[in-house]
Amino acid sequence: MKTDMTVKIGTLKLKNPVMVASGTFGAEYRKLIDVGSLGAIVTKTITLKGRAGNPPPRVAETSSGMLNSIGLENRGLDDFIRNKLPLFPSGKTALIVSIAGDKETEFIQMAEELNKIKKVAAIEINLSCPNVKHGAREGLVAQDEEASYNIVRAVRASTKLPLVAKLTPNVTDIARVAVAVEKAGADAVLAVNTFAAMAVDIDTKKPKLGNVTGGLSGPAIKPIALKMVWDIYNKVDIPVIGAGGIMNYCDAAEFMLCGASAIQVGTATFVNPNTACEIAAGIGKYCAENGVKKVSELVGNINIGAL
Amino acid sequence: MKQIYAKILKNENLGNGFRRIGIAAPYLAKNAKPGQFVELRCSGETDPLLRRPFGVHRVTKGGIELLYEIVGRGTEIIARKKPGEILDLIGPLGTGFVLPSGKPTAILVAGGNGVAPILFLSEVLAKKKVKQHVLIGGRSKSHILCEKDFKRCGARVSVTTEDGSKGHKGLVTHILKELLADNGPKPAAIYACGPTGMLKAVANIARTHRVSCQVSLEEKMACGVGVCLGCPVKVKRGHGLCGTGYEYKMVCKDGPVFDSEEIYWE
Incomplete structure (x- = not known):
């Protein structure tokens, strides 16, 4: 029996629930893997104008994890549309473009431009950008329900494309932010981005990142990310996309059982470029072996017994 | 570039923490150029997590050799590997040295x-x-x-x-x-x-x-193929995004070999 692997994220239909996460995938990987076997590709976050990024070192390894502080290096929207977008295949693998900005107007302008491009299947809103209030920076947008609501609502009004809101885990109650972006019109909520973290070289006494602090990803964060997906799943009606340390199909199945309609593979691609493709095949096999007719039957199907 | 699973032919101790590992990899032997590198996975476990970059040290008949120094847990694991074991590596990566023309x-x-x-x-x-x-x-x-x-x-x-x-x-x-x-x-x-x-x-x-x-050049790397933008080096560029006379290039993709005049030395 062949399992129906398709999933729906709002109006976006994916051939399977496996996506590659923003910032961890580029056209370079076409040489190493079968990109067409992925459900979706999320491109590296772009901003309206280019950004130079943070000083090195930008990455550091920790126990079963990786710290990064890239600083959203990118050449801006125009360069992306002209030079990067054509490198991605147009086919049954959905292309989702991740955007960020310092101001609402920047998000709106990017959403309007992307709305015109046929190849773009959806927009992922990276809400882990500085929250500028009264000219001062107050944490990240995704740490503020109201600011998150306002950005998602503004983007919603400027495009018909399906919207995925990417949340930071660095909050007290992530489900409240998820509810806010749902109210604002997001088609799906993605949890989670990296955990704020740092590491120090005790010989030089220097931080291991040039930016001093950064974000932790990789298998070290998986159980925490999983619980956040579960928390969100219990509070919203829109699909949840799970991410955080997924290394193999077992991890992916865990996320789906805890409520994720789809999953994203990030850091694992660096370890093994073929990870996402292997997960797509692995989930298919898992479903077939367990008599699952549609992969979406897994979503939230955790067996917690009688409550 | 390809991802290759290659057999270890030797893993010899050169003394004082330096070692030389030889692997059977006809594809790399044929395609690697001086200055290019490979990204090697230390083990199938998640700790250490990331691949390690090593410059191609030598091309042998049907394979390559890497010279490495034991500097941490990743290289310690590689040092324990025995001939016959399989290594997971990606390469050849990066640009190589530009060779001089003629016979100078x-x-x-x-x-x-x-x-x-x-x-x-x-x-x-x-x-x-x-x-x-x-x-x-x-x-x-x-x-x-x-x-x-x-x-x-x-x-x-x-x-x-x-x-x-x-x-x-x-x-x-x-x-x-x-x-x-x-x-x-x-x-x-x-x-x-x-x-x-x-x-x-x-x-x-x-x-x-x-x-x-x-x-x-050397820099801490994650992907090794130019995707993650994790291994920047400052290069001189007047029209750079920084507006301060430099911009970033990636050691893994734009390098690791650079013209020394291009580097914004600090």
Whole structure:
């Protein structure tokens, strides 16, 4: 029996629930893997104008994890549309473009431009950008329900494309932010981005990142990310996309059982470029072996017994 | 570039924490160019998590060799691997050295484990009948590697150690300065790999004497293919995004070999 692997994220239909996460995938990987076997590709976050990024070192390894502080290096929207977008295949693998900005107007302008491009299947809103209030920076947008609501609502009004809101885990109650972006019109909520973290070289006494602090990803964060997906799943009606340390199909199945309609593979691609493709095949096999007719039957199907 | 599962042929101890691993990989033997590198997965476990980059040290019949120094947990794991075991690696990655045209003289400068990619370069230059002078520098006698291998390539070899336990006492850059100060014919190119301080000094000397110079850089990496933007190096660019005379290039994709004049040395 062949399992129906398709999933729906709002109006976006994916051939399977496996996506590659923003910032961890580029056209370079076409040489190493079968990109067409992925459900979706999320491109590296772009901003309206280019950004130079943070000083090195930008990455550091920790126990079963990786710290990064890239600083959203990118050449801006125009360069992306002209030079990067054509490198991605147009086919049954959905292309989702991740955007960020310092101001609402920047998000709106990017959403309007992307709305015109046929190849773009959806927009992922990276809400882990500085929250500028009264000219001062107050944490990240995704740490503020109201600011998150306002950005998602503004983007919603400027495009018909399906919207995925990417949340930071660095909050007290992530489900409240998820509810806010749902109210604002997001088609799906993605949890989670990296955990704020740092590491120090005790010989030089220097931080291991040039930016001093950064974000932790990789298998070290998986159980925490999983619980956040579960928390969100219990509070919203829109699909949840799970991410955080997924290394193999077992991890992916865990996320789906805890409520994720789809999953994203990030850091694992660096370890093994073929990870996402292997997960797509692995989930298919898992479903077939367990008599699952549609992969979406897994979503939230955790067996917690009688409550 | 390809992802390859290759059999280990040997994993020999060169002493003092330096080792040389040989693997069967016809694809890499055929396609790797001097200065390019491979990303090697230490184990199938998640800790250590990321691949480790190693410059191709030598191309053998049907395979390649990597020279590495045990500096942490990743290299400790690699050091324990036995012949017959399978290694997961991606390569060849990055740009290589631009070889000189014709048959001029080249100066190769290697500091410490920086000899790793320089030997491959030397072997290729030897085939092209390029006259070579190799300068090897290290902290002490035990940090001087591959001297015999370079001699086998027909190179003239000068050794310097900081403690004077072998060769000239001092820094490898002292010899380079003396060489270029000679009124003899100028070398066509300088190729260097080693610690950043050494590379910066070599770049300065090259500029003073107007000799073209290529340096192979090292930076912490994640993807190794230009995707994650995790291994930046500052390069001179007036129209850069920083507006301060530099912008970033990626060591993995744009390098690891750069023209020393392009680097924004700090």
